[in-house]
Amino acid sequence: MLIVLSCAGAILTSFAAAESPGGFSRSNYIPHLGDIMGATQLRHIKLSFAGKLRNWELAAYELDQIKESFQDAATLYPGIPVTDMTIVAEPVRRLGEAIQAKDPRKFSAAFVELTAACNGCHQAIGRGFIVIKVPTSSPFSNQTFEPATKP
Numbered sequence: 001m002l003i004v005l006s007c008a009g010a011i012l013t014s015f016a017a018a019e020s021p022g023g024f025s026r027s028n029y030i031p032h033l034g035d036i037m038g039a040t041q042l043r044h045i046k047l048s049f050a051g052k053l054r055n056w057e058l059a060a061y062e063l064d065q066i067k068e069s070f071q072d073a074a075t076l077y078p079g080i081p082v083t084d085m086t087i088v089a090e091p092v093r094r095l096g097e098a099i100q101a102k103d104p105r106k107f108s109a110a111f112v113e114l115t116a117a118c119n120g121c122h123q124a125i126g127r128g129f130i131v132i133k134v135p136t137s138s139p140f141s142n143q144t145f146e147p148a149t150k151p
């Protein structure tokens with residue numbers, strides 16, 4: 001048993017240190033902008049349902065995730081004009097306020113603004129064919145969006 005465990009440990013260690021032929025390692029992995037955006041799209045859906053169902057804790061979490069993705073996009077892809085990045089700053093701020101105030105009306109208004117800002121950048125950056133909209137149904141049957149206790 002001990003041998004098996006230490007063996008597994010060695011395999012894991014060598015896996016962690018492994019580099020692909022292109023010199024690609026865990027420490028210099030840079031996600032593609034399209035992948036950062038794909039994750040943002042999922043969070044956009046989750047944020048929408050968390051807000052709709054007044055799960056403010058989850059909404060705050062998903063908003064943070066979106067903010068981090070935007071930060072990553074701006075840092076890793078400085079080719080994105082700053083003006084396009086600032087498009088989202090105001091709606092993100094308003095969403096934060098709505099979540100703190102636990103105000104569903106303010107939340108849905110700010111969510112529409114955020115969605116327009118997503119498209120604003122896509123249009124400005126020559127990706128106007130990527131059109132984001134407020135989701136109407138959740139594709140996540142494996143996650144609960146209702147708050148644990150009634151809001």
Ligand code: HEC
Binds near residue numbers: 080130
């Ligand atoms: C500052 C600019 C900018 C903002 C803001 C922005 N995007 Fe994007 N988005 C891009 C760019 C550029 C691409 C194309 C990436 C590529 O071609 O690699 C993209 C691509 C996408 C894609 C396509 C990814 C795929 O694999 O299908 C989705 C989905 C997406 N964005 C969602 C969003 C959502 C949702 C928001 C708002 C919450 C948002 N984006 C805000 C610049 C932006």
